[in-house]
Amino acid sequence: MLNLDKIIIEFDKGLRTLFSQAHSVRAHPDAGMAEGALSESEKNNAAALMRVNHCGEICAQALYQGQALTARDPQVQRKLGEAAQEETEHLAWTAQRVYELGGHVSVLNPLWYSSSLAIGAVAGVLGDKWNLGFLAETERQVGAHLQSHLNALPQNDARSRAVVQQMYIDETQHAEMAAGLGAAELPPPVKLAMQLSGKLMTRTAYWV
Numbered sequence: 001m002l003n004l005d006k007i008i009i010e011f012d013k014g015l016r017t018l019f020s021q022a023h024s025v026r027a028h029p030d031a032g033m034a035e036g037a038l039s040e041s042e043k044n045n046a047a048a049l050m051r052v053n054h055c056g057e058i059c060a061q062a063l064y065q066g067q068a069l070t071a072r073d074p075q076v077q078r079k080l081g082e083a084a085q086e087e088t089e090h091l092a093w094t095a096q097r098v099y100e101l102g103g104h105v106s107v108l109n110p111l112w113y114s115s116s117l118a119i120g121a122v123a124g125v126l127g128d129k130w131n132l133g134f135l136a137e138t139e140r141q142v143g144a145h146l147q148s149h150l151n152a153l154p155q156n157d158a159r160s161r162a163v164v165q166q167m168y169i170d171e172t173q174h175a176e177m178a179a180g181l182g183a184a185e186l187p188p189p190v191k192l193a194m195q196l197s198g199k200l201m202t203r204t205a206y207w208v
Contacts, residue, residue: 018058018109018110018113021095022089022091023088023092024092026089028092029162029165030093030158030159030160030162030163033159035159037156038156038157044101044102045154046101046154047098047102047103048207049149049153049160049206050094050101050103052149053149053163053167054098054106055106055108055109056142056201056205057094058091058106058109059112060084060087060090060116060138061088061116062115062116062117063119063120063123064080064084064087064135066116066119066120066122067080067121067123067124067134067135068080068081070122070123071124072124076131076132076181079177083177090167093166093167097160100159101160106208108204108208128181129183130184130186132181132182132183132184133178133183133184133186134186135174135178136175137191137194139171139172139174139175140175141191141194141195141198142171143175145202146168147168150165
């Protein structure tokens, strides 16, 4: 049975995720680094890539919140909460970098957030092992996506690359955490559906 107070708290988290400035407890990975010399086209490309990463963190926040809302095991709920805090830091890092590069965050973030929250809640309802399985697979796919961005970002944009590299490390640890807690292996059709939806989001967020 869902707890009304918990729902209200998660709703407040959603509003803050979408409309408030995120803050990081850890220092930003690019703190103290000099801005690289970028052409206008390189700057625009880097800003678009970081917008995609920011959008991904919006989705991650919603997924974790939805999963924690319906998870059964208190330990799973706690671990999801800890991971969500790191995703909040990623939000802060990517948003700052987008604006520094002269870009803007995705105008479709409320859509991405609401759909991801629903998916996370459904994953939690299916049971903790499937909830964790969905989390583990999500983080593996996010890790692959971040690696592709490390290849796509301009070589001179060391600051964006530092942010993405630390995000990759954190996401890998989240996947390992989920596996350690007993994550189930998702069926191939589910993994494929996740990949296709991820591509739709990233390609749209690059431009909008």
